[in-house]
Amino acid sequence: MIVHEAVVVGTGFGGLAAAIELQRNGISDIVLLEKADALGGTWRDNRYPGCACDIPSHLYSFSFAPSARWSRAYAEQPEIWDYLRRVADEFRVSQWIRYGEELVEATYDAGLWHLCTARGTRLSTRSLVLATGALSEPFVPALPGLESFRGNVFHTAQWPDDDTAAIDGRRVAVLGTGASAVQAVPQIAQRAEHLTVLQRTPSWIIPKGDREITSDEQERLERKPWLYRLVRAGLYWRNESRVLAFTTAPSVMRLLELMARRHLRRQVDDPATRRALTPTYRMGCKRILISNDYLPTFNRPNVDLVTSPVAAVEAGAVVTADGRRHPVDTLVLSTGFKVTEPHDQLTVTGAGGRTLREAWSAGMQAHLGVTVAGFPNLFLVVGPNSGLGHNSMVFVIEAQTRYLAQCIRMRDEAGARSVSVPQRVQDTFNAELERRSKHTVWASGCRSWYLDRFGNNRTLWPSSSVSLWRRTRRLDPAHVQLDVDEPARVPSPPQEVSA
Numbered sequence: 001m002i003v004h005e006a007v008v009v010g011t012g013f014g015g016l017a018a019a020i021e022l023q024r025n026g027i028s029d030i031v032l033l034e035k036a037d038a039l040g041g042t043w044r045d046n047r048y049p050g051c052a053c054d055i056p057s058h059l060y061s062f063s064f065a066p067s068a069r070w071s072r073a074y075a076e077q078p079e080i081w082d083y084l085r086r087v088a089d090e091f092r093v094s095q096w097i098r099y100g101e102e103l104v105e106a107t108y109d110a111g112l113w114h115l116c117t118a119r120g121t122r123l124s125t126r127s128l129v130l131a132t133g134a135l136s137e138p139f140v141p142a143l144p145g146l147e148s149f150r151g152n153v154f155h156t157a158q159w160p161d162d163d164t165a166a167i168d169g170r171r172v173a174v175l176g177t178g179a180s181a182v183q184a185v186p187q188i189a190q191r192a193e194h195l196t197v198l199q200r201t202p203s204w205i206i207p208k209g210d211r212e213i214t215s216d217e218q219e220r221l222e223r224k225p226w227l228y229r230l231v232r233a234g235l236y237w238r239n240e241s242r243v244l245a246f247t248t249a250p251s252v253m254r255l256l257e258l259m260a261r262r263h264l265r266r267q268v269d270d271p272a273t274r275r276a277l278t279p280t281y282r283m284g285c286k287r288i289l290i291s292n293d294y295l296p297t298f299n300r301p302n303v304d305l306v307t308s309p310v311a312a313v314e315a316g317a318v319v320t321a322d323g324r325r326h327p328v329d330t331l332v333l334s335t336g337f338k339v340t341e342p343h344d345q346l347t348v349t350g351a352g353g354r355t356l357r358e359a360w361s362a363g364m365q366a367h368l369g370v371t372v373a374g375f376p377n378l379f380l381v382v383g384p385n386s387g388l389g390h391n392s393m394v395f396v397i398e399a400q401t402r403y404l405a406q407c408i409r410m411r412d413e414a415g416a417r418s419v420s421v422p423q424r425v426q427d428t429f430n431a432e433l434e435r436r437s438k439h440t441v442w443a444s445g446c447r448s449w450y451l452d453r454f455g456n457n458r459t460l461w462p463s464s465s466v467s468l469w470r471r472t473r474r475l476d477p478a479h480v481q482l483d484v485d486e487p488a489r490v491p492s493p494p495q496e497v498s499a
Contacts, residue, residue, distance in 0.1 A: 003112060005029040006408070007125040009103050012041020014131035014381035014397050016084060017062065019093040021401040022129075025409055031125070032093065033117065035102030039088055042135050043081045048159045048180060049167075049187030051077035054208075054290050058221075058228070059235040059392045062087065068221035068228055074210045074290075107349045108376060111417035111483075118345075127408050130348075131381035134459065137338040137345075141175075145313040152330040156180040157337070166330045167191050173318050173326060175310065176334035177203055179289055184334065186293040195303045196326050198310055198318065201446075202276065204260045204283040208290035239391040243464045246284050246389050250441035253283040267295035276307050284389065284441035286448040339459055340364060340452035350375035351420075364458045365430045367421040367479065368472055370400050371407065376418035376483065379404035385433050386468070387460045389442070389450075395465055403472035407480060416482035425479050436462040 005027045008018045011034045019030055038044055053060050057070035060080070065087045071079060088094045098121075105116040106128060113128040138155040146153070152166040157180075160166060172188055173196040174181055181197070182205065189195045221228045245252040260283065268274045277295065279286075298305055308320035318326045338344070340363075348356035351374055359365075359374055366372045369386025370379055381400050388396060411419035437443055437457040442450045450459040461468050 002124065004031050004123060004125040006127040006129060007031045007033060007113070007115060007123065008129040008131055009033045010041055010131035010133060010136070010381075011039035011084075011088070011097055012043065012131070012133050013062075013084065013394055014133055014401075015039075015041065015129075016088055016091075016093060017394075017397045017401045018129045018131050018379075018381055018404065019096065020064070020087075020091045021398075021405045022127075022408070023091070023093065025405045027408070030093070030096045031123065032097045033101045033103050033115075034097050034099050035118075037099050039094070039097060040081045040084050041133055042157075043077055043084060045136075045157050046159075046180070047077055048156045048184045049163075050183035051180070052183060053080060054179065055239075055392045056235045057213075058232050059239070060394055062394060063232075063398060065090065066225070066228055066232070068218050070213055070218070072210060072212055074208065103346055105347050105349075106378075108351055108378070111377065113377060127377050127379065129379045129381065129404065130383075132343065132346075134339045134382055134387060135337045137343065138333075139336050139338050140333060141335055143310055143313050148315055149313050149328075149331060150315045151328060153333070155333045155335065156184060169193050170329040171327055172196070172330045172332060173198055173328040174332045174334055175318075176336070177201070178334060178336055179287060180336075181334035182289045182291045182294040184332070186291075186297045188332070189297045189300055189303050193302065195297075195300075196306055196318070196328065197298075197303065198306050198320075199276070200307075200309065201281075201286070202279045203286060203289045204257065204279050205263065205289045205291050205295060206256065206260050207263055208292050210292070236391065236395070240464060240466065242390045245441070247436070247440050247462055247464075250282055250284065250444055253441060256288070257283045264295060267299075269299050273298050273305055276305055281446035282441055282444040285444045285446035286450075287389070336449055339449050348375070348378070350378065363452050363454055363456055365426060367426045367429050368400070368403060368468070369396075369461075370404050370472070371421040371426075371480070373421050373423040373426040376420035377411075378420075379407065384458050385430075385461055387450075388465055389460050391465045396461070396468060399469045399472045403475065406475040410475060410477070410480065411482060414482050414484070416484045418483045419480050420483070421479060422481050433457075433462060 006022050008015050011032055015032055019032055022030055053075050056073055057075040061067055067083055101121055102118040103115055104118050107114045112124050114124050116122050138157045167188055168191050170192055171194045172192040174185055175198045177199045185197060264274055297303055306320060308322040310318055311321045312319045318328050354374055364384035366380055366383040369383035381397060386396055407419050440462050442457050450457055452458045
C-alpha cells in the first residue's frame with residue numbers, strides 16, 4: 001500500500017503555506033489536491049470586476065516570500081494570483097499539485113487517512129491537511145422562482161470568463177451589499193444600461209487609502225530589505241492597534257462611525273439615499289468595508305438602490321416585498337459563502353466512525369483552529385475561530401502551519417501512530433472562546449456570517465493576532481495526545497489507484 005507522508009487539500013494561501021512549512025520540516029512526500037485546473041483558491045475563483053484585497057499588499061503576503069513589486073497599496077486580484085503562482089514555483093511545490101482532484105471522502109483508520117476524490121482517485125496518507133479556506137463554497141439563497149429566471153445568473157465567485165453579453169448594455173441586479181458587491185457595483189454601473197442594487201442591510205464603509213506604488217518605490221524597497229520589513233511592520237502594528245475596538249471596547253467604534261458618516265455625506269447627494277445607506281448596528285458587528293467609489297455610484301441616473309426584501313424571481317424580473325417588479329436581464333448573487341457549516345461536498349470520518357459533520361452538529365469547534373478532537377492526524381488551516389476582523393489572515397496562516405508541523409514532528413519523533421487534541425483540551429479552549437466572544441463587537445446584536453445558526457461566533461479569533469501567534473509558537477505537549485498502540489483494523493483501499 002502506498003502511503004504518502006502528507007496530503008494537503010487546497011492550493012490557496014493556506015495550502016501553499018502548509019506544503020512549504022512541511023517541506024521545511026523535512027517532509028518531501030507531499031500531495032496537494034486541487035479541485036480546479038489552476039492553483040490560487042479564493043484569488044483564482046474571485047475575478048469579478050474590481051476584485052481586490054482590503055489588506056495592504058505588503059502585509060497580505062508571506063513573510064518568507066516578500067515582494068516589493070506591488071503596483072498598488074491594495075493589490076488587485078490578478079496581481080495576488082500571480083504572486084501565489086510565483087511562490088509555488090519558487091518553493092518547488094507546484095510539482096506536487098494534482099489538478100482536477102476534488103476530495104469528497106476522507107476516512108481515518110489505524111493511523112492513516114484514506115481518501116477518495118470525485119474523479120475516483122484513491123490515496124492514503126499519514127497526515128491530512130484541510131486548507132480549503134472559509135471562503136470556498138458560495139452561498140446561493142433559496143429565492144422563490146430562481147429556477148424560472150431566463151437571464152444570466154451567477155455568483156460573484158463564479159464570474160464568467162466573458163461577461164460582455166451579461167453586463168454591457170444590460171439591465172443588471174446585484175443581490176447583496178457586502179465586500180464583493182462594494183467592489184463590483186461601481187464597475188458594473190459603468191457598463192450596464194441599468195443597475196439595481198438589492199440591499200438587505202447597509203454596510204459601514206470608510207475611505208480606502210489606495211494609491212499607485214511607483215516603480216521607483218518598488219525598486220527602493222527591493223534594494224533595501226530592511227526598509228521593506230519596516231514598512232511591513234508598520235502596517236501590521238497599525239492594523240493590530242484596532243483590536244481593542246473589536247474585542248474589548250466596542251464603544252470605541254463610535255469614533256470610526258463618525259468617519260464613515262462623514263464619508264457617506266460627502267459622497268452621496270440624495271438625503272433619502274444616504275439614510276438608506278446608513279447602518280443602524282454598531283460598526284464592526286459586520287465586516288467593515290473600505291471603498292472610495294461604491295457610495296458615489298448611487299448618484300448615477302442609471303442606478304437604483306432597493307431596500308425592500310426580494311420576494312420572488314420571475315422569468316425576466318425580480319419582485320420585492322413591496323410589490324414592485326424590477327425588470328432584469330442579469331442577476332448577480334453577491335451573497336457570500338458557507339462559512340459556519342461543514343463542507344457539503346466532503347465527508348470526513350474520524351476515529352470511531354464519527355463524521356466531522358456530526359461532531360460539528362452543535363457548531364464548529366477546534367483547538368487553535370488547527371486540530372479537532374476525535375480526528376487524529378487531521379489538521380485545519382483557518383479552521384473555526386481563527387479568522388481576523390482587523391489584520392492580515394496570512395499572519396494567522398503562517399502561525400497555524402508552523403503549529404501543525406510541530407504536531408507532526410512530535411508524533412514522528414515519538415514513533416507514535418497518531419497525534420490529536422484531547423476532548424478536554426478542546427472543550428476548555430472553546431469555553432474560553434465563548435467567554436471572550438461575549439464582550440466583542442460581533443456579539444453586539446446584528447446578524448452576520450461571523451455567527452452560526454445558534455448565534456455563536458465560530459469564525460473569528462476574539463483577541464489579538466499576537467496572542468494567537470504566542471499560543472501556536474511552541475506546541476504544548478499537554479495539548480496533544482500520542483497514540484502508539486492504537487488497535488489495528490483492516491485498512492480501506494489497499495493501494496493508490498486513479499480512475
